[in-house]
Amino acid sequence: MFLGMVSKMCFMRTDCARPVKESCMNSLKKIYCRTFQTVFKLALPILPYRNPKIIGSVSKIPQLLHKKKLTRVLIVTDPGIAALGLTKELENALTENGIFYAVYDKTAANPTTANVAEALELYHAQFCEAIIGFGGGSSMDCAKAVGARVAKPRQSLEKMKGILHVHAKLPLLIAVPTTAGTGSETTLACVIVDADTRHKYVINDFSLIPRYAVLDPNVTLSLPPFVTATTGMDALTHAVETYIGNTTTRGTRRDAERAVSLIFENLDEAYTNGKNVKARRNMLRASYYAGCAFTKSYVGYVHAVAHSLGGQYNVPHGLANAILLPFVLEEYASCLEKKSRRKEKESYFAKLAKLAAAAGVAKETDPMEEAAKAFIEAIKAMKKRFGIGDTVPELWKDDIPKLAQYADKEANPLYPVPVLMDAKELERFYYKVLE
Numbered sequence: 231m232f233l234g235m236v237s238k239m240c241f242m243r244t245d246c247a248r249p250v251k252e253s254c255m256n257s258l259k260k261i262y263c264r265t266f267q268t269v270f271k272l273a274l275p276i277l278p279y280r281n282p283k284i285i286g287s288v289s290k291i292p293q294l295l296h297k298k299k300l301t302r303v304l305i306v307t308d309p310g311i312a313a314l315g316l317t318k319e320l321e322n323a324l325t326e327n328g329i330f331y332a333v334y335d336k337t338a339a340n341p342t343t344a345n346v347a348e349a350l351e352l353y354h355a356q357f358c359e360a361i362i363g364f365g366g367g368s369s370m371d372c373a374k375a376v377g378a379r380v381a382k383p384r385q386s387l388e389k390m391k392g393i394l395h396v397h398a399k400l401p402l403l404i405a406v407p408t409t410a411g412t413g414s415e416t417t418l419a420c421v422i423v424d425a426d427t428r429h430k431y432v433i434n435d436f437s438l439i440p441r442y443a444v445l446d447p448n449v450t451l452s453l454p455p456f457v458t459a460t461t462g463m464d465a466l467t468h469a470v471e472t473y474i475g476n477t478t479t480r481g482t483r484r485d486a487e488r489a490v491s492l493i494f495e496n497l498d499e500a501y502t503n504g505k506n507v508k509a510r511r512n513m514l515r516a517s518y519y520a521g522c523a524f525t526k527s528y529v530g531y532v533h534a535v536a537h538s539l540g541g542q543y544n545v546p547h548g549l550a551n552a553i554l555l556p557f558v559l560e561e562y563a564s565c566l567e568k569k570s571r572r573k574e575k576e577s578y579f580a581k582l583a584k585l586a587a588a589a590g591v592a593k594e595t596d597p598m599e600e601a602a603k604a605f606i607e608a609i610k611a612m613k614k615r616f617g618i619g620d621t622v623p624e625l626w627k628d629d630i631p632k633l634a635q636y637a638d639k640e641a642n643p644l645y646p647v648p649v650l651m652d653a654k655e656l657e658r659f660y661y662k663v664l665e
Contacts, residue, residue, distance in 0.1 A: 291320060306373040353376060378437075417525040465521075479527065488515075
């Protein structure tokens with residue numbers, strides 16, 4: 231009953247789902263959003279979250295499939311992964327163990343409904359029984375969506391968007407992340423782009439959480455430095471947005487702090503020395519921890535804006551997050567300052583200060599505001615070291631109102647952000663990254 235109430239609240243047709251004309255979020259909308267978030271937080275202890283079981287190497291996948299008595303699998307990946315030959319070890323292991331596999335390797339950087347339809351057709355044509363998502367978040371999201379369509383063949387992806395609209399058991403789903411950042415191997419979400427409208431939407435359901443996550447650093451060794459950086463900062467964004475939100479638990483805060491600590495200790499090394507297996511393994515762990523955190527406590531406006539940019543212009547998600555993260559963190563502080571919300575401001579700075587200590591850029595004894603600002607500056611410095619700019623060249627000014635409405639619909643009421651903003655207020659982030 232409680233689950234049904236939470237699910238139904240997500241799709242109430244209130245002001246939260248409509249573009250608004252006010253210069254700031256109206257009071258009714260704020261009350262609705264915060265009430266929804268409070269109800270969701272109260273529901274957390276009884277919701278059926280689970281963490282995937284970890285496998286340390288792709289070579290162990292055949293053993294798992296034999297144990298499950300499965301002999302035909304679909305591997306979902308992307309053209310880049312296929313070109314690098316990263317699936318070869320898995321393919322050889324499957325062949326040597328008498329397991330048939332089919333490969334769908336056309337997943338776009340932001341997977342589309344067309345990708346899902348093509349992969350689904352291959353799944354059925356080859357009589358597959360399980361799905362392996364092999365690659366970054368895009369491949370894993372595509373694999374999840376294929377699984378959802380297998381489980382519910384009469385329901386379109388469009389009708390599954392939002393929360394708890396799948397309600398069906400997927401085929402065995404195994405996630406093999408080749409980037410240490412998306413955390414998709416741990417989450418209940420998949421992000422899909424409508425191939426016709428280019429609108430990007432999220433499907434959330436507990437059944438989408440992969441049963442197994444393969445954290446094998448060897449498959450990440452060929453990752454180019456820039457992709458290593460942007461996906462690592464994607465994981466950082468997950469951890470930070472989770473930690474500063476209003477629906478955290480002791481467990482999600484712990485996982486977010488672990489992720490931040492591992493990222494600041496290992497991302498530079500993984501970026502400059504991509505063959506460092508220890509750094510690669512630690513980044514996979516960071517991504518996993520951040521994924522476990524945000525799948526329960528959610529993210530914020532960085533993600534909502536980044537998703538709209540990815541859907542419209544195919545901007546890689548990790549890159550969009552990296553560009554936006556310090557801008558959004560500073561804007562939260564500015565908003566709380568302008569609105570004279572002393573307690574909320576102190577709480578916000580206290581959270582950033584704890585992350586600063588976890589990152590090693592400030593001491594626990596440093597003044598909160600000073601430590602918080604040091605953390606934001608450390609993120610900016612990280613961007614600069616990795617050659618990540620502050621603008622999105624693809625962004626067109628005329629698209630901003632539409633994109634802000636997409637972000638508003640995604641984020642409100644679901645994302646428990648420190649400061650609520652409506653579509654009009656969210657436009658400021660697009661202008662900040664406009665070239």
